[in-house]
Amino acid sequence: MGSFVEKLASGQSPAGPPNACVSPEQVLRVAEQYRGMAATSSALAQLGAYAAGESDTLPAFGSSTPQAERILSRVLSNRGGLRVYRRLLVEAVQRLVPNTWSQLKAGGANALESWFNSSEPLDAAFVEEAKKERTSGDRSDPVLSTTLRLVQAYELLARCNDPSFTVKTCARARQLRQLLESTGPLTVARRTEEIWGNECTAIGPPVIAGWLVDFPSEASSKVAQELLDALYTKMYACWLTSGTKSEPFPRWMSRRLPAANELPQKSLLRRKELEERWHEGSAQDTCGKAALALNGMPAPESCSMPADVAEAASAWAVGRTQLTDADRERFDVRLCDQFVTKLWQGNSITIPASFERAPVFEELVQETEHRLPTSIAIMRGHCQGRRGPEDVFPAQVVELGHL
Incomplete structure (x- = not known):
C-alpha cells in the first residue's frame, strides 16, 4: 500500500493497490487528479515569478480536464493574451462608456468574449457615449487620460506590438487607443487633462516640445487652438503664483519654451502663436x-x-x-x-x-x-x-x- 500511495503522490499511474480494492479506471482518475495538481502548482509558481518580476517568461498551461485546471488554463491562456491583463481593458471601458459597458456585460460571458476578441469597428453608440461631455461631480478622476494609460498598459503587457504574438484582444485595444488619440473632442479633453495635470515646476522645454509636436498640424484647427488656450492659461497661472516683478511673463515663458531648432516646422508656428498672445x-x-x-x-x-x-x-x-x-x-x-x-x-x-x-x-x-x-x-x-x-x-x- 505504501508503494501505491507513493506512486500516486508522484503523479504516476500504478496498476492498482494490493488486493485490488479499486478498479484500474478509478486509479487512473485519481492519478489524473494528482497530475493536475502538480501542473497547477507549477503554473501558479510561474505566474508568481512572472508577477514578481523574477521571470519574464509568460506562464504556460496545457489542456486538461479537471475543472480547477480548466479554470487556471483559461486565466493563463496565451491565445488571448494573459487573461488577467484584460482587466486593464475592462477598467478602461467601464470608465469611458459606463452605459455601453453595462449592456455588454448583461449579454453574459460569451458576449463579452466575442466583443473583446472582435476586430469589427466600435459601434456608433460606443463612440457617441465616449464623445459626450462628462458631467460627473467627481472631478478628481481624469477619465480620458487614465483610460488611455490603461489601454497602453494592456498593449505593452499583452505584447500587442510583438509580431511573434497573436493576441485577438489587441485589435480591440488598438481601436480604443485610436479613438482616444484621434477623435477631436476626446483629444482636446485628454490633452487638456495632461496639461493641467503637470506640476508648474515640471513644465519646461522637453514637456512643452512633446505637446507642441503632438498638436494637430492644421493652422486653423479648432482642436489646436483649444489646446493652445489650455497651455497658455496653465503657464499664465503658474507665472502668477511663482513669477517675480523682475521677470515679465514673456521672459518667464520664453525660458520654458523649447528652442526653435528643437521643433519641426509645424510646431514652430504653434510656438510663435503662444508668444504672440502676449502684448x-x-x-x-x-x-x-x-x-x-x-x-x-x-x-x-x-x-x-x-x-x-x-x-x-x-x-x-x-x-x-x-x-x-x-x-x-x-x-x-x-x-x-x-x-x-x-x-x-x-x-x-x-x-x-x-x-x-x-x-x-x-x-x-x-x-x-x-x-x-x-x-x-x-x-x-x-x-x-x-x-x-x-x-x-x-x-x-x-x-x-x-x-
Missing part, C-alpha cells in the same frame, strides 16, 4: 504686473505700500474699468482679476500647481490657511488702526482709497 500694455500684462507686485510686497510698517507696488496696483485699478468686451471674455484676464481682487482683500491665496483634470474657473484661485497675515492684510490693519506718521497718514489713506 505689452495689454489687460493681461497690466493685471499681471499688479498681481506680482501685490503678491511680492514686503510687510509694511504703516498704512502705505511701496511706490512701485502702488503704481502697478493703480494701473490695474484704472485698467479694469476700461476693459473691452473681448478682454472681459479672456480667461487669463478673468483669472488675473480674481487673483488681484483676493490679494487686495488681504486673503492668503494660491493657484494649485496641478489639477487632476481641467479645472473650472471657480476652482483656480483658492484661499489657503496661514497663521501669519499677508502683507496686504497687515497694511489694512495699520489703516484701520490709524497707525503711521501723523503728518502723512491722511495722504496715505487718500492714495490707497482709489484702489
Whole structure:
C-alpha cells in the first residue's frame, strides 16, 4: 500500500493497490487528479515569478480536464493574451462608456468574449457615449487620460506590438487607443487633462516640445487652438503664483519654451502663436504686473505700500474699468482679476500647481490657511488702526482709497 500511495503522490499511474480494492479506471482518475495538481502548482509558481518580476517568461498551461485546471488554463491562456491583463481593458471601458459597458456585460460571458476578441469597428453608440461631455461631480478622476494609460498598459503587457504574438484582444485595444488619440473632442479633453495635470515646476522645454509636436498640424484647427488656450492659461497661472516683478511673463515663458531648432516646422508656428498672445500694455500684462507686485510686497510698517507696488496696483485699478468686451471674455484676464481682487482683500491665496483634470474657473484661485497675515492684510490693519506718521497718514489713506 505504501508503494501505491507513493506512486500516486508522484503523479504516476500504478496498476492498482494490493488486493485490488479499486478498479484500474478509478486509479487512473485519481492519478489524473494528482497530475493536475502538480501542473497547477507549477503554473501558479510561474505566474508568481512572472508577477514578481523574477521571470519574464509568460506562464504556460496545457489542456486538461479537471475543472480547477480548466479554470487556471483559461486565466493563463496565451491565445488571448494573459487573461488577467484584460482587466486593464475592462477598467478602461467601464470608465469611458459606463452605459455601453453595462449592456455588454448583461449579454453574459460569451458576449463579452466575442466583443473583446472582435476586430469589427466600435459601434456608433460606443463612440457617441465616449464623445459626450462628462458631467460627473467627481472631478478628481481624469477619465480620458487614465483610460488611455490603461489601454497602453494592456498593449505593452499583452505584447500587442510583438509580431511573434497573436493576441485577438489587441485589435480591440488598438481601436480604443485610436479613438482616444484621434477623435477631436476626446483629444482636446485628454490633452487638456495632461496639461493641467503637470506640476508648474515640471513644465519646461522637453514637456512643452512633446505637446507642441503632438498638436494637430492644421493652422486653423479648432482642436489646436483649444489646446493652445489650455497651455497658455496653465503657464499664465503658474507665472502668477511663482513669477517675480523682475521677470515679465514673456521672459518667464520664453525660458520654458523649447528652442526653435528643437521643433519641426509645424510646431514652430504653434510656438510663435503662444508668444504672440502676449502684448505689452495689454489687460493681461497690466493685471499681471499688479498681481506680482501685490503678491511680492514686503510687510509694511504703516498704512502705505511701496511706490512701485502702488503704481502697478493703480494701473490695474484704472485698467479694469476700461476693459473691452473681448478682454472681459479672456480667461487669463478673468483669472488675473480674481487673483488681484483676493490679494487686495488681504486673503492668503494660491493657484494649485496641478489639477487632476481641467479645472473650472471657480476652482483656480483658492484661499489657503496661514497663521501669519499677508502683507496686504497687515497694511489694512495699520489703516484701520490709524497707525503711521501723523503728518502723512491722511495722504496715505487718500492714495490707497482709489484702489
